[in-house]
Amino acid sequence: MTSLRRSIRPEQIRELILILVIVALLLFFGTQISDYFGARTFTRISTSIAILAVVAVGETLVFLTRNYDLSVGSIVGFTAFFVGTQLQFYHGIPPLAAVLMAVGIGAMMGAFNGLLVAYGRVPAIIVTLGTMAIYRSALVEYPGNKIVQISALPAWVQDFSSANVLEVGTFELRLIVAIALAVVIIAQLMLMYLPYGRRLYAIGSNPEAARVAGFPSQRIVFIAFILSGALAGLAGFMFLGRFGNLTVVAAMGTELQAVAAVVVGGTSTLGGSGTALGSLLGATLIGVLDQSLRRWPLISEFWRDAMLGILILLAVAGDRAIVDRLRTIWARSELQLGAANSALPQEDNIHGS
Amino acid sequence: MALNPSPADAPAASRGIVKRLLAWFKTWEGLLLGILIVVLIVNSSAVPAYLSPGNQVNLFILYIEKIIIALMMTFIIINGEIDLSVASLMGLAAGTMARLFEAGVPSGVAVVAALGLGLLCGAFNGFWVAYIGLPSLVVTLAGLITYRGLTWVLIEDRSISTLPAWLNDLGQKPLVGSLPLALILFFGLAVLAYIVLQFSGFGRYVYAIGINSDVARYSGVNVRRVKMTLFIASGFVASLAGLLYAARLGAVRSSTAEGFELDIITMVLLGGVSIFGGSGTLRGVLLSILIILNLRNGMGLAYLSANVQTGVIGLLLILSVLIPNLAGSARAALARRREARIAEAD
Numbered sequence: 001m002t003s004l005r006r007s008i009r010p011e012q013i014r015e016l017i018l019i020l021v022i023v024a025l026l027l028f029f030g031t032q033i034s035d036y037f038g039a040r041t042f043t044r045i046s047t048s049i050a051i052l053a054v055v056a057v058g059e060t061l062v063f064l065t066r067n068y069d070l071s072v073g074s075i076v077g078f079t080a081f082f083v084g085t086q087l088q089f090y091h092g093i094p095p096l097a098a099v100l101m102a103v104g105i106g107a108m109m110g111a112f113n114g115l116l117v118a119y120g121r122v123p124a125i126i127v128t129l130g131t132m133a134i135y136r137s138a139l140v141e142y143p144g145n146k147i148v149q150i151s152a153l154p155a156w157v158q159d160f161s162s163a164n165v166l167e168v169g170t171f172e173l174r175l176i177v178a179i180a181l182a183v184v185i186i187a188q189l190m191l192m193y194l195p196y197g198r199r200l201y202a203i204g205s206n207p208e209a210a211r212v213a214g215f216p217s218q219r220i221v222f223i224a225f226i227l228s229g230a231l232a233g234l235a236g237f238m239f240l241g242r243f244g245n246l247t248v249v250a251a252m253g254t255e256l257q258a259v260a261a262v263v264v265g266g267t268s269t270l271g272g273s274g275t276a277l278g279s280l281l282g283a284t285l286i287g288v289l290d291q292s293l294r295r296w297p298l299i300s301e302f303w304r305d306a307m308l309g310i311l312i313l314l315a316v317a318g319d320r321a322i323v324d325r326l327r328t329i330w331a332r333s334e335l336q337l338g339a340a341n342s343a344l345p346q347e348d349n350i351h352g353s
Numbered sequence: 354m355a356l357n358p359s360p361a362d363a364p365a366a367s368r369g370i371v372k373r374l375l376a377w378f379k380t381w382e383g384l385l386l387g388i389l390i391v392v393l394i395v396n397s398s399a400v401p402a403y404l405s406p407g408n409q410v411n412l413f414i415l416y417i418e419k420i421i422i423a424l425m426m427t428f429i430i431i432n433g434e435i436d437l438s439v440a441s442l443m444g445l446a447a448g449t450m451a452r453l454f455e456a457g458v459p460s461g462v463a464v465v466a467a468l469g470l471g472l473l474c475g476a477f478n479g480f481w482v483a484y485i486g487l488p489s490l491v492v493t494l495a496g497l498i499t500y501r502g503l504t505w506v507l508i509e510d511r512s513i514s515t516l517p518a519w520l521n522d523l524g525q526k527p528l529v530g531s532l533p534l535a536l537i538l539f540f541g542l543a544v545l546a547y548i549v550l551q552f553s554g555f556g557r558y559v560y561a562i563g564i565n566s567d568v569a570r571y572s573g574v575n576v577r578r579v580k581m582t583l584f585i586a587s588g589f590v591a592s593l594a595g596l597l598y599a600a601r602l603g604a605v606r607s608s609t610a611e612g613f614e615l616d617i618i619t620m621v622l623l624g625g626v627s628i629f630g631g632s633g634t635l636r637g638v639l640l641s642i643l644i645i646l647n648l649r650n651g652m653g654l655a656y657l658s659a660n661v662q663t664g665v666i667g668l669l670l671i672l673s674v675l676i677p678n679l680a681g682s683a684r685a686a687l688a689r690r691r692e693a694r695i696a697e698a699d
Contacts, residue, residue: 120679122671
């Protein structure tokens with residue numbers, strides 16, 4: 001029993017529960033919707049998760065530092081719109097340049113947030129509530145056709161949404177899904193192994209201690225916001241590629257979905273705990289619900305938002321009720337263990353996340 | 354907040370009334386008054402009849418629902434919490450009332466049911482915050498999504514414009530003189546809020562909890578009950594404002610009042626209320642309400658679109674916290690330098 005406790009942490013149990021919930025949901029909707037288990041459903045759900053997952057990973061980094069980024073929806077919308085308008089007028093822009101432009105603009109917008117939060121010491125909720133409005137209003141006022149149409153975009157953008165990297169039988173792994181998976185994996189590795197990733201946890205779990213320990217807290221928070229903005233920019237490009245036709249309300253409300261994915265994925269709203277993988281699972285749960293409710297004939301699809309809100313509350317409350325208790329049990333058993341063989345160095349205790 | 358000492362903190366009365374007035378002008382509220390005067394001068398030089406009572410009443414009517422909620426939000430933020438769900442609750446209350454009335458329920462019952470739902474949703478928020486101890490930001494964000502989602506379930510993508518006739522009249526016609534019901538309600542609520550916050554025991558508890566809720570609890574303040582009361586009141590006021598808004602517009606949609614929380618929170622924070630709780634006054638909030646109303650109106654006169662106006666409000670929100678912060682650091686740096694100089698002289 002003790003060895004089991006030492007090899008599995010409460011966070012992993014939470015991720016396991018989430019996977020079980022997703023599987024249960026899939027099985028349930030399988031009985032409700034005809035032709036549910038098939039390549040088409042897989043493509044539909046996986047592509048709808050991709051954009052959200054990329055935004056959610058950026059949001060996770062910010063959440064880890066005990067901050068929030070509510071401006072990501074406006075950043076996704078603005079970059080999609082800006083890059084789309086450019087491509088509409090200059091078909092010659094190479095794909096890589098278009099992607100870099102989106103990421104760069106997103107990073108700049110994120111840097112503005114980060115500057116105000118980290119160096120201006122303005123609470124993140126204020127800054128990003130403000131920039132959410134500012135970036136959106138920049139998008140609406142952006143001179144241009146006020147609309148991006150897929151027919152006016154270069155051919156490679158039009159093909160982007162249906163491009164595959166892998167085909168197994170009728171199952172297709174879309175390019176935007178592959179991009180999202182790559183982002184999640186890179187972010188997860190960074191969080192686990194890079195000093196910067198570990199510092200994000202340190203700052204979130206105890207900002208004062210991190211400061212005393214000599215971490216450049218301000219710079220770490222600043223960079224987290226830049227990364228969140230850059231990923232939102234990348235998501236903006238994916239948004240353009242997936243939908244093609246954009247209006248000024250593009251990606252409105254994405255920030256709420258991203259926060260939902262992050263919180264459902266087990267990242268603490270008080271910072272210091274959470275994973276990119278968890279956020280992917282959170283995004284998956286939201287995507288499965290979202291896409292399945294559209295096709296479930298029994299209740300109106302207008303229930304989607306209400307369910308999303310309830311899901312967030314359940315996740316946070318469940319966290320408080322179950323995981324905190326588990327963590328206490330774990331910590332107690334670790335303590336007993338530590339007392340028993342205090343001579344041994346306790347490498348496992350340092351995981352902390 | 355560093356820039357927010359009350360006039361009483363200014364140097365002693367012996368310095369004379371002029372100096373005291375000057376000292377007050379250096380506070381946040383003085384700054385707000387200065388900004389307000391500048392905005393008024395600019396606006397009235399552009400439009401001659403700007404300061405006429407008719408225009409000023411109109412100004413209030415255009416934003417009356419938001420400023421009614423801002424009164425309640427002041428309590429919540431001073432208490433160290435936040436309520437992001439108010440705009441969604443406005444929509445939900447208006448939607449419930451419209452839907453019930455449409456289904457043939459007597460208008461009075463529909464209105465009472467909508468207000469009751471507001472109380473209930475406020476209590477729901479308050480339960481998670483006060484008794485379970487979840488952060489209000491997350492709880493009310495979930496509320497924002499849920500209540501708006503329920504409004505979508507109720508109304509879907511329609512627009513309901515068959516509202517009770519008496520409600521439309523209350524919302525659109527003046528009740529006393531040139532003042533409609535909403536404006537009279539606002540003045541009544543403002544006086545009530547001022548008395549409760551600045552002069553009652555409950556008001557002191559709100560500040561005490563905002564400054565340090567642990568200390569307040571150990572001093573015998575029933576922190577849970579105060580927080581619960583505030584969230585229930587916030588839910589009620591939001592649903593009341595939602596009904597007023599529906600009555601004024603004469604129609605309800607699923608997106609009714611969407612995004613209003615930004616303006617409301619800006620009004621409170623610009624008024625000098627600290628986002629960390631524990632400090633701020635209703636006087637400051639009333640001044641900032643006047644500034645925002647007149648600024649929006651002025652921008653409208655200058656043909657700036659509603660969208661640009663929202664962007665400017667967003668900028669104002671950030672600046673209202675950034676400027677005091679920067680001023681605080683500058684003052685601290687000056688003080689340090691002065692101390693260093695004194696130490697050198699010794």
